[in-house]
Amino acid sequence: MSKFADIYGHEQIKEHLQNAIRLNKVSHAYIFNGPMGSGKKMTAGIFAETLQCERHGQEPCGTCHSCIQSESGNQPDIIWVHHEKPGSIGVDDVREQVIGDMQIKPYSSRYKIYIIDEAEKLTQQAQNALLKTIEEPPAYGIIILLTTNADTFLQTILSRCVRLDFRPLRDTLVTQYLQEKYDLTDYECRFATAFAQGKIGRAVTIATSKEFAQLKEEVMHVIRYAKEMTTAEIMAEVKNIANYKLTIDDYLDLMAMWYRDVLVFKSTKDSNALIFKDEMSLLAEQAKNCSYEGLEDILKSIDKVKLRLKANVNFDLVIELLIMAIKEAM
Structure with missing residues (x-):
């Protein structure tokens, strides 16, 4: 107990x-x-x-x-x-x-x-x-x-x-909790801590949930292939993302974290500050090929999607425009 x-x-x-x-x-x-x-x-x-x-x-x-x-x-x-x-x-x-x-x-x-x-x-x-x-x-x-x-x-x-x-806790305390209570790698602890933003319960869900792992992979699919997607593939992806309506905030936060990592690496070439260290080759490639303006446009587009979804704008249309923005920026 x-x-x-x-x-x-x-x-x-x-x-x-x-x-x-x-x-x-x-x-x-x-x-x-x-x-x-x-x-x-x-x-x-x-x-x-x-x-x-x-x-x-x-x-x-x-x-x-x-x-x-x-x-x-x-x-x-x-x-x-x-x-x-x-x-x-x-x-x-x-x-x-x-x-x-x-x-x-x-x-x-x-x-x-x-x-x-x-x-x-x-x-x-x-x-x-x-x-x-x-x-x-x-x-x-x-x-x-x-x-x-x-x-x-x-x-x-x-x-x-x-x-x-109940205010957010220090990252060190969240990491300590994960290390003491769960059998996780250093990367898993660091990633969950960064995403949870001081919330231990959130960190546990991120580190241990199969659903969250699947959500992360869905986000990475768009990040990997948006540049090459045809219109038909984009529409199919939009329908797939609609399955995650209840966790769309997590989906968008993961995507924003990725492009912030790309922006940080493009600016500093310092991998120590990155969250997605397990995708270093892809991250470095996108940092090389995408402009500062393009990355900032993607991050602004993600923020706009959050606002539009709160205003009950058509879900499929908003997500389609986001993928198009990523495709054009890359």
Whole structure:
């Protein structure tokens, strides 16, 4: 069972939560705010398990009945709120899983703890419904909102919750975690650390996920062959990339990292600063053949794609124009 000591970094947050437990000053509502993969979910789980632990210490003991239930995901008084619609958490989700359920006293524990992941997806109606419960909770009720953007919450929600901000960690700490916990090469650690930008959970996904490895290979396919692609091949590639709509930000970030590497190597000829060291020959070839202006145009095109996709511009058209921009610049 994980403990607070297993959370890398975020020392002030850990200290705050453990002091609240020790002094019996636990709030009825928290906002854990920070980017995806920054440790919010792990911290919320450990906090909840500690609060419910029958030994009443500052860490979950791992051996009591409650801890054993928590470890197996069957602690009835720790409720992870789910939602059917991927893009929003509606008022019905909140009423059924939080507001109505909280009227029932805890089954076996001191508290009933509700953890709402992706809470930035709470609709305004859902937030308004939740507000009364946050304002007047039963003594045993605790709500933890996990979000990548606390600014989406109503001011009345923000003012009634304890907000804890999970900030990016130092790269050295992320690398240390990967080296200690996983059997990875130096290159794999370095690449995951660079891409994760201070988020340990993100780094773990990058280093261990087969899906991410496949995504990276798809990006490299376009990078390798865009220059020679015919119109028909570009259209086929666009259809293929459409399979990655849910992870298109990662796709574009990988592509941007590549062309920044090319630009850095073209400017400095220093391979030590590069992320894609395993593709050194291709990288050097593109640095030689592409102009500074061409590389800057590609990077600007990637930024434009991100903005256009957020504005719901036609996906296929935007990606087609990006590949064309790469083809022309190379």
